[in-house]
Each structure stands twice: as C-alpha cells, then as structure tokens.
Amino acid sequence: MLERYGHGGDLLTAQETFGLPKEHFTDFSSNMNPLGPPACVREIVAEGWKDIHKYPDPAVRALRGKLAHKYGVDPESILVGNGAAELIDLIVRVLKPERTGLARPSFSEYEEAVHKTDGKLLNIPLLAGNGFALAESELDRVMSHTDLLFLGHPNNPTGRLIAGDVLDMLLRSKRRLVLDEAFMDFIEDEQSHSMLPLASQSRDLIVIRSMTKFYSIPGIRLGFMVAHPELIREARRLQVQWSVNDLAQRIGCAVLEDTPFEEASRRWLREEKPWLSAQLGSLGLEVVPSDVNFLLFSFPKATGMTAANAQQLLGQQGILLRDASHFEGLDERYCRVAVRLRADNEKLVAALTMILDAFPVSGGRGGVHHEA
Template sequence: MLERYGHGGDLWTAEEAFGQPKEAFLDFSSNMNPLGPPQAVKIILSEGWRDIVKYPDPAVRELRSKLSAKYAIPVESILVGNGAAELIDLTARVLKPKVTGLARPSFSEYEEAVHKSGGEIYNIPLQAEYQFELQQQDVEAAYASVDLFFLGHPNNPTGKLIPGPVLEGLVQSGHRCVLDEAFMEFVPNEQDHSLLQQAANNPQLLVIRSMTKFYSIPGIRLGFMVAHPDWIRQIEQLQVQWSVNYLAQRIGSSVLDDVDYESKSWQWLHEEKTWLIQQLGQLGLEVVSSEVNFLLFSFPLSMGITVKQAQQHMGQQGILIRDASLFEGLDERYCRVAIRLREDNERLIAGLHNMLSDFKMNRG
C-alpha cells in the first residue's frame, strides 16, 4: 500500500513497491503547487545556509508580522508552527474535546489528533448526491452530541468549501470550531470565504493554515494558526521550543511578498482544472467539482475497477495516484489526483486510458 504512513507523496514506498527510482515517478498523490517554490526560496537556500549557525527567533516575529499585515490580523492572534500537522495536534491537546464532529470523508489527522487527546468522534456524512458538500441539516443534527467541530475548508479529499450559510450557522451556534484552511490559498477570492479575521476575535473559532501546499515547500514544514490570544497563549505553551527553524521562518517571510507567484498560480489552476475535469469525464470517470488543486473521482460500477487495481497499474507506468478509499466515507472506487502542469496532466490521462483499455481487453 502506497499510503503506508497515511499520506500521499511517499516516494520511498513507491520505490520499494514498483522497483523504480524515486526520481522516475510522476506524483499525482501529493497536492503541491506544480509551479515549484517561488524564486525567493532558491535564493534563501543558496545563501541562507551561512546563518544556520544561529538559533532561530523563538517568537517568529518577522513572519508573524508579515502575516499580520497580509491578513489584517493582530500579531498576538497568530501562532506559527512546524507545518499544519503540528498545529492540528497541539490544538486538539489544548481543547481536549470529548466528542468531535468530523465530516466524512476528511483529512485523517483530525481523527488521530482527537484520539490522542482522549476524545471520541461523531461522523457527519458528506454525500455523493450533494457533490460532497456539507449540509446544514447534518451539522445541526450534530449540535446535541458534540462539543467541537473540526472541519476542512476547503475539505480534503473532496475539494469542497463549506457553503456560506452552513458556515455562518455553525459560527453563530456557539459551538467551538476548528477550520483547516490548508488549501484556501488556491481559491482566488479567498477573502470571501476564509474566516481568518473572525478567528482573531472569536473565542469559539480557530483557523489553521498550511504554507507548504500553495508555495510548494512540504519539505520545509511551515504553517500558522489564527485564534483568540487566550487560545494562542495556551497552545504556544505546549509547543516545543524553536519548533520553526531558521530557514522556514525566512522562507515564509519572503514568499508572502511574491504577488506575481500568486497570480500565475491562480491562472494555471483555472486553465488546468477545467481541462483535466473535461478529460477525465471523457474517459467515463465520475468527477467531483473542486475549488482547489486536486480532484476526487470514481470509477463507475460498470467498469468493474477498484482504486487499488488502478493504483497498481498506474504505478507500474511510473504514475502515482491516491487511494481515496482510505478516507472513511468513500468506497473502493474513489481516487484522488493532484492537478499538475499540462504535460504531466496529459501523461496522467494517457496512463488512465492505457489502464482502462487493458482492463476492458482482459474482461472481454
């Protein structure tokens, strides 16, 4: 299984499974910006090595100041972490929810963090008939049973934003809510959907962001969260000293200034998402519309193909796809792929076409 450690992008496991060097694979299982890191990252890595003899700023002042200016949020409401994963874990440990409402399917680390803190899970179904959008009645049905909601906005693996009325009702309900906005930067009009600014003043709302996905720096590990200062202080007390290293702090501060990179990313995504959805549909696959840089699709029952079979076949072609059946709430027909550059996307479509032809021939 390629997702041996719970995530896509595991090139080491792919190397073991398919006998090809890591560099030979085209990875659609990990949802990174295919434009690669902004130019500032290359400069910092080539020149900043001289300064790693110094300790990083324990208060991450420069990056927090940049984030404060960019999003119009008080500095004391911002905490920077070693990736969103660290902040998800710390938040669950501080909030200590008894029962947490999770949308299904959603990112597995929410559940892991809740269980580590001793809590239980209340499942909120996302249904294919509604294109996996969170429904108001399902959220309201959870109110009597949960003391915390932990939701992706946009959600992974569905690529769906929480509808505005649902989100507004949830915030007004008075329930504590943690929103994971790890992919929000891929939404061109993110200010119309993000709750970062509300979280700075609302004690019932906490928002977590990843900087690794949009800026394509997963190996650096960088994320931040916004919450009422009282929560920030409590969460910070549990954080390991110097959690965010020197290079991560410098890179985070620099990439926020690259407006051209943002524009190019949105333009690429608009063009390639439209093209790839069309191509997958022409292959007969059932595609879920997405707000972000990845697509969830399923193999129709008539094809008789499971995602594990597809993953094996595609891996032998040097193409990695995500087994979405591992997300609770999805069956063995579901697959998730990142949206990449046109040349790579064409190779994905060609690989899927070869696979479907082989399966059809073998069945015939």
C-alpha cells in the first residue's frame, strides 16, 4: 500500500514496493502543480546556503508583509507555518473543540488533529448522488451539536468548492469555522470564492492556506493562516520557535511576486483538466466534477477493478495514483489523480486503457471493450 503514512507522493515507499528508482515514477498521487517550482526557487536555493549559519526571522515579517499586501489583510492577522499541516494541528490545539464536525470524505489531518486533543467527531456525509457537494441539510443535522466545523474549501479528495449559499449559511450561524483553502490558488476567480479577507476581521472564521501545492514546493513546507489578530497571537504563543526556516521565508516572498507563473498555471489547468476528465470518462470511469487540479473517479462495478488493483498494476509501469478508498466515505473503487502535463496525462490514459482491457471481469476472464 503506497499510503503507508497516510498521504500520496511517497516515492520511497513506491521504490520499495515496485523496485523502480524514484526518478522513474510519474506521480499522479500528489497534487502538485507540474509547472513548478517557479524559476526563482532555484535561484534562492542556489544562493541561500550563504546565510544558513544565521537564524531565520522568528516573526516571518517579510513574508507576512507580502501576504498582507497580496490579500489585503492586516499582517497581525497572519501566522506563517511549516506547511498547512502544522497550522491544522496548531489551530485545533488553540481552540480545543469538544465536538468537531467534519465532512467525509476529507483530508485525514483534520481528524488526526482532533484526536490528538481527545475531541469527538461528528460526520457530515458528502454523498456521491449529490456529486459530493456539501449539502445544507446535512450541515443542519450536526451544527447544533458541534463547537467547531472543519471543512475543505475546495475539499480534498473530491475537489469541490463549498457552494456560496452554504457558505453564507455557515457564516450567519456564528459557529466557529475553519476553512482549509489549500487548493484555492488553482481557482480561476479565486477572489470570488475565498473567505480569507473576511477571516482577518472575524472571531468565528479561520482560513488556512498552503503554498506547497500551487508553487510545487512540498519539500520546503510552507503555509499560512488568517484569523482575528487575538487568535493569531494565541496560536503564535503555542507555535514552535523558528518553525519556518530561512529558505522557506525567502521562497515564499519570491513566488508571491511571480505573476506570470500564476497566469501560466491557470492557463494550463483551464485546458488540461477538462481534457483529462473527458478522457477518463470515455473509458467508462465515473469522474467527479472538480474545481481544482485533481480528479476523483471510480471504476464501474462491472469491471471488477478496485483502486488497490489499479495502483498495483500501474505502479509496476511506473505510474502512481492515490487509492482513495482510504478516505472515510469512499469505497474500494475510488482513485484520485492529479492533473499533470499533457504527455503525462496521455501516459495515464493509455495505461488505464490497457489494464481495463486486460483485467478480469465478473463472469470470467475477459476484457472490457471501450470505443476508440
């Protein structure tokens, strides 16, 4: 199982599992922007070693200033962290919720953070029949029993934004709400959907953002949180000192100014996501509509194929996908794949075609025919 440690992108486990060098894998299991990292990252890494003997800025002032300018918020409402994962864990330790409402399926880090503080979980099911959209009726059922809602916006692994009317209802409720906007950068009209500016003024809303996905720097670890300054001060008090290293701070400042990279990334996704979604659909796969840079799909029952089967068969060819059955609320037929560049996406489609045609189906061995 590639998700030995709960996430995609584990190339060492892939190497141990399939016996191929890490460099030989085409990784669809990790949702990184294939256009990145931006060129400025290489330059900073090449020169940054000269200052490694110095401590990083413990207050991350330069990067907080850049973020404040970009998003139009007070720098005192921003806390930068060692990736969004640190901030997810940190905000739950600050709030100490007794009962947290989680949409399912969703990112496993939310649940793990709540369990570390001995909190209880209430499930808000995202239903396949509703396109995995967050339904107001399901929220109504649990909201009065929770003191925190922790939701992905867009959600991982479904790729769905929370609808505007549902967001409005959540904000009107005055319930404490954490929105994980780790993939919001990939949204074409981000400003129309992000709740980040509102979070800096609200005592009920916290927004967490990742910089690793869009700028493709997961090895650096960088994210930030926006909330009311009083809450930010409390979170900073609990944060490990020098959590964000000097290279990460410099890289964060530089990539925020790379407007051409942002524009190129959105052009790529605008073209490539619908192409890949259509190709997967043409194979008979059930593809969930996505607002971001990854696609959740399931194999029809008639094929007999499971995500574990597909992961094993494709892994032997050097192609990695995410077995999404490990997300609570999804069964053994669900996979998640990142949208990559056209040549890689064509490679994925060809490999899926091959394994579907060759895989045994119910009623005996045989191929599943797909129209060309």
